[in-house]
Amino acid sequence: NLGVEVARHSLESIQPLCAHLFKCKMCDSVYAEAPKQLFRTFFQSIFDNSIELEVFDLSSNVLYSFICCFPYLFTDLVSQLIRTKFATSTELKQKIESGFKNLITSPNQSNLEVNLSMFNLEKRNRIKFNSRFNEFCIKTYGLLFIR
Numbered sequence: 786n787l788g789v790e791v792a793r794h795s796l797e798s799i800q801p802l803c804a805h806l807f808k809c810k811m812c813d814s815v816y817a818e819a820p821k822q823l824f825r826t827f828f829q830s831i832f833d834n835s836i837e838l839e840v841f842d843l844s845s846n847v848l849y850s851f852i853c854c855f856p857y858l859f860t861d862l863v864s865q866l867i868r869t870k871f872a873t874s875t876e877l878k879q880k881i882e883s884g885f886k887n888l889i890t891s892p893n894q895s896n897l898e899v900n901l902s903m904f905n906l907e908k909r910n911r912i913k914f915n916s917r918f919n920e921f922c923i924k925t926y927g928l929l930f931i932r
Contacts, residue, residue: 789839796843799823803850804906812854821858824851828862834930845918849904849911852889856899859889863897870929877928884925888917 802820806812828851830836831844852859863885871878882897891900903910 789837792837792840793843796840796847799847800850803854807853807906821855824855824858832866832929845915849914852899853904853906856901856904860897860899877931880928881925884921888921
């Protein structure tokens with residue numbers, strides 16, 4: 786499918802872009818505005834179940850790259866998602882929050898803030914995040930679509 790191939794190549798091109806922004810400390814610059822908007826769109830497509838399954842395998846690395854550049858935007862997007870989709874179900878809201886905390890925080894953190902030491906583009910941290918993302922998908926991802 787041509788659309789899937791285009792999506793795959795587009796997602797693969799995001800990682801070097803984010804790496805460049807991160808390494809050159811340009812994540813807060815005017816050059817990061819378009820990638821920031823792209824992050825919002827990407828986040829929405831992953832967590833609103835509108836991403837093609839054929840490219841879902843790339844989403845972990847792309848998400849990791851985006852979080853490295855825009856950690857505070859990620860927590861804002863997660864908080865907004867939880868607030869809008871799960872305002873009526875406290876139990877479900879707590880499970881979703883817990884899943885996201887396990888994804889981005891260290892074990893001793895109590896709040897939903899990105900553990901910045903984990904998001905620095907190092908290979909071992911990316912691999913650790915991939916493992917956490919797989920666990921998130923198994924334990925939490927399906928809960929996002931309960932209405």
